[in-house]
Each structure stands twice: as C-alpha cells, then as structure tokens.
Amino acid sequence: MKVIIVGGVAGGASCAARLRRLDEKAEILMVERGPYVSYANCGLPYHVGGSIEKESSLLVATEQLFRNQFAIDCRTNCEAVSISTGKKTVELKNHLTGEVTTETYDKLVLSPGAAPIRPPLPGIDLPGVFSVRTVPDARHIREWLDRDTEQASVPNANTGVDTISKPKRAVVVGGGFIGLEMVENFMHRGIEVTLIEKLNQVMPPLDPEMACLVERYMTKHGVHIELNDGVAGFRKSGSGSLEVLTESGNVHPADIVILAIGVRPETALAKNAGLEIGKRGGIRVDEHMRTSDPNIFAVGDAVEVKDFVTGQWTLIPLAGPANRQGRIVADVIAGRDARFRGTQGTSICQIFEATIAQTGASEKLLKMLGDNDYEKIYLYPNSHAGYYPGAKMMVIKFLFRKSNGLVLGAQILGEDGVAKRIDSFAMAIQMGCTIYDLEESELSYAPPYGSAKDPVNFAGMVAADVLRGDMPLCHWDSLGNGFLLDVRNPQELEVESVPGAFNIPLPQLRSRLGELPRDREILVICRSAQRAYYATRILLQNGFRAKNISGGMLSRSHCTIK
C-alpha cells in the first residue's frame, strides 16, 4: 500500500508517524511545500517576541528524522499541484528544481492547513507588512525588527543601553489568537502596539462582555486598541516607515505591520480534484476524516469539523484537533475503526500576566443558532484560598442547559489558575457532565492551588441553585422594572453604588423586611452575588419575589456593554 500525505506539519506529520507505527510495510510519501516539516507553528509569535530565542527550537522533527527513524519518504519544498482521483495520482512540483513528477497512491491524506487572509488592499505587499504562518515568516519579521533596531539605535550607540527595548511602533491588524499573541510578543520586545480590529471585540470566539475584559486588561498594559475599524490600506510614510489607513479614515504610523485577520482553509487542491467543500469553506469529511472520495482523507485547519456541543459544522484551526485527526486517519488507513468526535473549541491565550481561555459553546453561538435553552452565570472566585498569598480573582462565564443542567461552555480570564479550570470544564463537556456533577467534583485542593470549594465546584453549585429554583437569576443587561435592593454595607456603597437602589445591609435584612415592596420583583445586588444569594433566600422564604443579579457589582461594568 502506498500512502501520500500532502502537508508535513501537525496533522500530516502526526498521520505519517502513526501510520508507520501501525504499518511497517506501507510505502509512505510525505510532501511539504515549505522548507520545514513538523515545526512548531504555535511557537512562531514567541520566536518573534524572543521568548523562544533559537529558530531551531521550533523544529520539532526534521526531514532526516522522518527518513531515518520512520522510513518515510519525506520531501520538503515539494508541492502537490494536482490530484487525479480517477488515476489515483498526485502531481508533485519540486520548488528547488522546478521538476514535476507524478506519484500514484492507494490512499491520499490532505493536510494543507489554512492560509492567512490577505485581502487585495492597496499597499498590502509593501515591505514591512507581514503574516505569521511559517518559520520563514517569523525569520523575516525578526530580521525586519533587528534592521529597524539598528537604524533607530544609531544616535544612542554609545549609551550601551539595550537597543532591543527601544520604543518602536507596530500595528497588528486582527484581534484573534495570533493577533493577540503578536501584540503580547511585540510588547515583550518593548515595541509600542496598536491593535486594529474590524469587529466590536477582540477574540471573536469569546462573548463580547468577556472580550471587553480582555480589551481593558490589554489597554491597562499599554496596548492601543481600535475596535470597529477595518483596514483600508497601507502606504509608505515620509520618514520611510509605514502608515496603516483605516476605513474610518484614521492613519496609524507603524514600523511594522502584522496581518492577522484570520485564515482561510487551503482548499484549492481539493476543490480542483472535485472533492466536496462544506458551506464554511473547508473540505468536507466524515467522522473517519474521509473526504467525498473514499481514498482521500483530509485533516487539520483545511477541514470542516463538527462542533461537539452544537453539532454544527465549523472551522476550528487549532493544533490539538489537527494532531488527533492525523492519528485517526492513520488508524483508519490501517483498517481500524477510529472516529473524530468533533471539537469543543478549547483554546487558551496568554496576555501579559493573564490567561484567557474558553471551551464549549459561547452565548453568542447559542443565540446565533436560536438556542434559548441555556442559562449563564458570572463568577469571580479566587484562584486559590484567599488566605494564602498570591490568590487572584478570576472571571468565569459559565453556560449550561436550562432544561437538564448539561454543561455547555466556559470562558475564564485571570492571572492564576485559569488553565487548571478550563481543562476541568473541557473534560466535563467531553463527558457530558451536568452542573450537578460539577457540584460533586473532587478537584485538587491545598491552599496554594485551590479552595475546598473549587471554582469549578462553585460554578456547579451556583448553577444548580439556579436550576433547582433556589436562586432565581437576572442579568444587568435585562433588569426590567424590578425593585433594586443593595445588601452591601454602607462603606461599600461609597465606592460604587447603583442609582435608585435601596440599601439594607444583609445582617439587617430579616428585621427590615417591612420596608420592601410585596408587589414588585426585588432584584438583589451585592459585590459578587454571594450575599445577594443569601438575601434572595431570605426574601423568597418570606413570600417576596426576588432575583439575584448574577455577578453582582463585579459584573456590572462589563455585562452592561452594548
């Protein structure tokens, strides 16, 4: 059996290595258009930023390793230019020699990835406007930065000051993962950054009120963020650097520009071969990662996958799923019944000292699908026991099914312990956990790591209070006409209060119930919604109609954004 694998990074490389392990006799040919196979795509922004100093660190496995260790015919700088599904052949072009050869296959695996979107804007090909996809991309960006640095440092050449940290200006276009990682890495190099995003939020998979917190955090760290403004073009400025022109008419000076406005599945090869393409623009595959041609498989950023939570087709260009898909295809080719269960969109991103992470469905996705059978809560727990030093408040948005308590999704921002919790939620979603399961999860606790009631338990408990009817809930963006009751202490109100809210500190509530209206819904406020929960319980049991405002004062400023 002869298997050709097109694309030697992530999915393709995983597939090749696994297939060799499963089938010592198969003839495996892996071709990669670029000069490197199996490189650490996800590390590129950090190589630009300097955290990963050596380019060689990014090369996980070399062409030689594939040849020597796996007996795989591995060819770099070799592009598959066309497929004949009838003849079962692939035409390969060697980019170094220009030579074109034809290879036959029994099975073909496509792992072409996705290409950065480069709209035909004026000036987009100017030197200094970069994408970040490949090792050479990162190398060119570093060379550009170092060149600029040398020029800029001439006047101070004698100061001995590290010229790398001199202020320079970057414009990053696009506030998704790559964009944010590039922002962080430019800042790490001491470069001033303006982030331009056409949408009304950064990090499109997040809900806007969570993205808002990310934006504030970045702004606090000195990033200039321009939302709701698309890029119109680029031009050289008088001083020889660049200018980024936006649709609103603004002009942003820049010594370097990064285009990170998204990626598009590389489907040309598949399309030309007549393979089915999905509505989202990715190669359509079944659960065995098989395309519409039974002898051709596809994996990674180029394919559409099923969203595990919503069941919808989606494009999720992430490394983890790509690697697992590569394994699955190898299994299937080797005659095993392996299936891809879909993707949850689990993602995580470092932003200065903070981490933003997500898994499962967002509220905006559910809304888009017309799914109203969900509830959300906002939580602000400490990352570990508050009495142990270093505890940081994290913000959790947690989504669950109203009808049965199924865990749907979580979004977390914080400076400590975020990865720990998002992984628990991710595992919970995979296994079909309900909020009642989360109430009972037994997670690791010692003062430096968590709390006896972990944030994950806490999410389950609060959600269960809602679904059991113990704590009717409302949200800042839809308060309606309720009577606002603030149960905080007077000193707290001096810092921030809600106009029109009536104050009865919680300890006085039982003795002052007579002051509250029985004909209106009482919406209870405190700092984090905990005391308001206690107050809600008192009110409900005394015959009042009462609701807790989720997240209390802590959610007010970001949950009221439009």
Added chain:
Amino acid sequence: MKVIIVGGVAGGASCAARLRRLDEKAEILMVERGPYVSYANCGLPYHVGGSIEKESSLLVATEQLFRNQFAIDCRTNCEAVSISTGKKTVELKNHLTGEVTTETYDKLVLSPGAAPIRPPLPGIDLPGVFSVRTVPDARHIREWLDRDTEQASVPNANTGVDTISKPKRAVVVGGGFIGLEMVENFMHRGIEVTLIEKLNQVMPPLDPEMACLVERYMTKHGVHIELNDGVAGFRKSGSGSLEVLTESGNVHPADIVILAIGVRPETALAKNAGLEIGKRGGIRVDEHMRTSDPNIFAVGDAVEVKDFVTGQWTLIPLAGPANRQGRIVADVIAGRDARFRGTQGTSICQIFEATIAQTGASEKLLKMLGDNDYEKIYLYPNSHAGYYPGAKMMVIKFLFRKSNGLVLGAQILGEDGVAKRIDSFAMAIQMGCTIYDLEESELSYAPPYGSAKDPVNFAGMVAADVLRGDMPLCHWDSLGNGFLLDVRNPQELEVESVPGAFNIPLPQLRSRLGELPRDREILVICRSAQRAYYATRILLQNGFRAKNISGGMLSRSHCTIK
C-alpha cells in the same frame, strides 16, 4: 425544627450555612469546642511558616458572622459532652464558665473532625512537642519559634542579620500531608529539618516508587529523611533543647518537634451515644450521611466514606469532601434527596518548587484488595511545549483497568502544571472516563500552557497502545529473562547504560534485525520509552516478540526500589 450541629469547622460550618439558606425558619445551634469556627485548618502550616502572616487571615467566618448574617446560634468554647438519642438531647459544656446545659434537637449533625494521634510515648508532653490542628496550636508553635529565635540570636544581636533565618533544628515526625507541609514551612523559615517516618515511604497514599521521588526531591532540598524508623520518645537535652529518640536507637536533636503521625476520627461522642462505628474506626454513615440513628448525621474527618473507585470504606480526612458532605446533610435535613458519591482521595501538596498530587486508586491499594485487573504506565512529559521556555518534566504514574480501559488513578510529581493535570484525571475518574476518552480529550493548548498532545492525552494514548496490543509492556521490577535491547544513541549510553543490554540505535534497527534473537522476548529500552515504542512496533511487525519497558531509563532508578 431544631437542628444542633456539633463542630463549627469545614463540614459543620458548611452544613449550618447551607441549612439556613434552605430553611429560614429552622432553629440552628452550632457548637464548637475550640475558640474559633470556620477557620482555615489547611492554612495552619503556612501560618507557622510565615507565608500567611496574620492569624486573622485564617478566620474565614466568625461566630458573629454566623449570628448576624445567618441567624445561627453559634457558640464557641462549647463542647457537646453527651447525646441521648432516646430523649433527643445533647449535653453541652461551656468551657469558659464550666456551665453544663441540655439542648433538645430534631436533627443532630456531628462534625467533630479527627484528632492528631499522640501515642503515650515518654516525654510526649514536653514543652516544644506540638501537633498542628487548631489556630491555638499554630500560635503556640510560632511563639515557641520566636522565643527560641530570641535566645539563639543573643550572640549575634549586634549583627543586624535577620534572626528568623538563622539555622535551628526541627524534627517532624510523620511524612503525611501535614508532616510534609510542616517540613516545607520550617525550611521556608530557615529551620533545618529532620523528617522521621516509621513506614518505608513518605506520603502513604502514594505508591512507594513515586514517594521515592518525593523523598529524593526533599533530600536534594536539604531535608534529612529517616524512613523505617519509629519514634520511641522525647527528652530534654543538656543544652535545654529536645532530643527525639527512635526505635532504631538514634537520637535526633531538635529545638522543636512536630507530631504529624496521622489523625484519628473523633468518635467518642458518637460511640457513647451508641452510633455504629465502622471497621476503619470512623462513624458509619449511609449515602445521605445519616448515622445508624435516623435523626443523627455525621460529616467530615470523623466519618468513614466509600472510596469512589474501589467501593471500599475508607478514612479520607480532606477539606473538600467535608464541605460537600456538610452541604448534603443540609439538603437531606431540608427534605431533599442529596447523596454523597464517595471520595476519590484527590490530594495535592506543595514541596518547595514541586507539586505532588494524586487522584483515584493507587497500585498498592489495588494490590491490597487483590485486584489484578489493572495496568500501569510511567510517563515523563513536559509541562508545556518543550520549545517554550520554562517547561518542566513531570512524572506521571497512571493506572487503568486492563479489561475495559477505565481510568483508575494518577499520581503526578513536577514543578509545573501538576494541578492542571491531576484535576483532568480527577474529573475523568468521576465521569467514568476510559483511556480511549482521554486520547480524545480537548484540553487547553498554547505553548506556555501545554502541548498539542497534552500529558493527559498522552496518558490515554500510551495506555490505549497497551490495551490495543500495539505496545506490550513490561516494568523494571519484573523484567524476567528477556533480551535487553537499548535503542538509544551511543552518546546516551555513555551517561547511563543497562548492564547486559544490546545496543542498536533506533535509526539502524530495520537494517540490523538479523542481530536479534527470535527465540527470546526482546525488552526494549530508551530514555523515556518513546523510541522504544517505535522499536517495539518495528519488532512486532517483523515477527519478534517484544515489549517496551515503561518509562525507559527515566523510570529505572525509582521503579527498581524495593
């Protein structure tokens, strides 16, 4: 309805607060023998060590808060001295006034905790020999340390050197959680520590080959560890400090001694009331936490609980389960059908820069139960992508059912990312995950946080390779008579090699198969068992009998201990 809760920490306090939320009308009386309710038991070692500077930080909720916010009759320094189950009364003794009163109850909740074991050894009551259970315990230890410091610092009073960091000597007796936390915290104060443990390992819930790594790590950090030696007694030395005498005849000088040889459920009250006590010495309860008397419940360290994985009764004195049990009892008293699902023994402990954590069953527990339907693997993955700085190797021991792949347990030691992974395993065990589920888990990955194949995925994949028969496995402690094949490179062998092992570097294996015996089982060695896995695949497919030695050279030194 009148509910009396005996014990105002963790389980008792959780129960009281939850019961008030569920039932505004119930009369709730919570009595606590000590001077504080709801204090942070788990923080005591860190208060001694100085990480938690203020004693007040440990007081999570006060008597006043319970009275004012929860309308709970909360009494400290008040001990329940006897129960009449017939009359449904409890006799309470006020330790400040000596007054004894009798209170009736409809429901009674026992949350008496567990007491540090203090065997009747000579000198055990000498000043300077402490247990660590209560806030006053921690206060007395701090006072003792400060007093000693002043004495010790007299000769250097003029140097201005911080006398807190002066070397002093502590002996910690017992290598469980509290013992290890005390060791860490003494070291943090600059005190020299000897740890004496009667068993052949620290951290009894761990398997010995994992505990061995903890011991080595602690030794490397300057802790003197004496295993296999019990304490015989204590005496004053000539210089006025203490000496700890051991069963082996050793004498360890000490300025302070901590007794941390375990805890014993406080069952006197329950026993005298005729309640059933289990074989492990804890109060026996059903899944609603109800004792043998239908009106009496018990929670926390004093009760026996079902081990979630093995189904056995066990004593697991941990804060998380105690808190959840308290909630469950409140639910049950309020007429709800809440059940405790048992405990997994999820635990975590900080040791200098490292973290040791565990969840589910250990191998020694399975062996003790005569359960042979399990397999184990040792893994040494990086905490995050190796190409991103700061990645640390972690050691994972992973246990799973041989017959069906069910996840049974995990033990992890490492300096980064341990809590994240143990929580994923904990959630996996709760939800009945198999290793095949773990293969497909979608956990958070970006270079600073993980790898495209997370250590949790990796555990699933390796385990699945074993159960699918792709990678027959063996272990260093039971190699038998196999032919040892080392597939590392010659340079690696120069550092450490296995006597008698034949070397063929992996890239040469396919061409040198003729040098290998066909009549013997070939046991393959490499550094971490990854290349050995590749080699095993090559051998198996070429008709050899081959097994991979789990963990490779990395597991050799700790997995061969007796």
